[in-house]
Each structure stands twice: as C-alpha cells, then as structure tokens.
Amino acid sequence: MLSWIYLGIAVIFEITVAISAGNAQGFTKPGWTAATLISGAIATFFLSLALLEFDVGVGYSIWTSTAGVGIVILGAIFFNEKLNGKKLFGIALVIGGVIGLRMSGAA
Structure with missing residues (x-):
C-alpha cells in the first residue's frame, strides 16, 4: 500500500516538472528552472x-501515463489547451492500460 502512496507523490511531482519546465522557457527563468x-x-x-x-x-509505465493524463487535464483547466474527443479517447486508453497493468498483480 505504501508503494502506491509513493507512486502518487511521484506523479504529483512529475506533473510539477512538466508545468515548471513549460514556464522555464528553455531554462532562462531561474525560479522555474529551479x-x-x-x-x-x-x-x-x-x-x-x-x-x-x-x-x-x-511502476514506470503507471507513473508516466498517469502524470501524462494529469498534465493534459491541467493544461485544459489552467492553460486553455483544447480537450477534444481524440484527447479524451487517448486518456480513456491510458486509463485502461493502467487498469490492465494493475490487474497484472505486479504490485
């Protein structure tokens, strides 16, 4: 169970990486770079x-895929990025993949 908490924390910080990197503008903004x-x-x-x-x-697949979904959703909410049917379908596929990996009994 603790491994899922660690993975959740890792996902949150990976989403933070993506948002920060997007605002770092090629690592020219020191605060965002840090x-x-x-x-x-x-x-x-x-x-x-x-x-x-x-x-x-x-573990790595679940980490990257859930962080990716989170980034797409937050991009739509906070950055006015388009969330269309194709993106929603892709999110559904990712969620299905995560469920399939979880059902594999690997953790």
Whole structure:
C-alpha cells in the first residue's frame, strides 16, 4: 500500500516538472528552472521508493501515463489547451492500460 502512496507523490511531482519546465522557457527563468530540477529530483526519489515493490516496467509505465493524463487535464483547466474527443479517447486508453497493468498483480 505504501508503494502506491509513493507512486502518487511521484506523479504529483512529475506533473510539477512538466508545468515548471513549460514556464522555464528553455531554462532562462531561474525560479522555474529551479522548480523543474527540484521537483524532478523529488519525483525520481519517490518513484525509486515505489519501485521497491513494483515491477520496474509496470511502476514506470503507471507513473508516466498517469502524470501524462494529469498534465493534459491541467493544461485544459489552467492553460486553455483544447480537450477534444481524440484527447479524451487517448486518456480513456491510458486509463485502461493502467487498469490492465494493475490487474497484472505486479504490485
């Protein structure tokens, strides 16, 4: 159970990496650059803790895919990015994949 908490924390910080990197403008903005690097380190740390119990492939796949979905959703909410039918279909496929990985019993 603790591995899922670690993975959730890693996902939150991975989403923070993406948002920070987008605002760092090629690492020309020091504050956003620092936020990108620090949140990346924290995300990787918690992922490594989660991978003590998850199979590496399963844990990493769940981490990247759920973070990706979170980034798409937050982009639509906060950055006026379009959320169309194709993106929603893609999100549904990712969620199905995560459920399939979870059902594999790898953690």
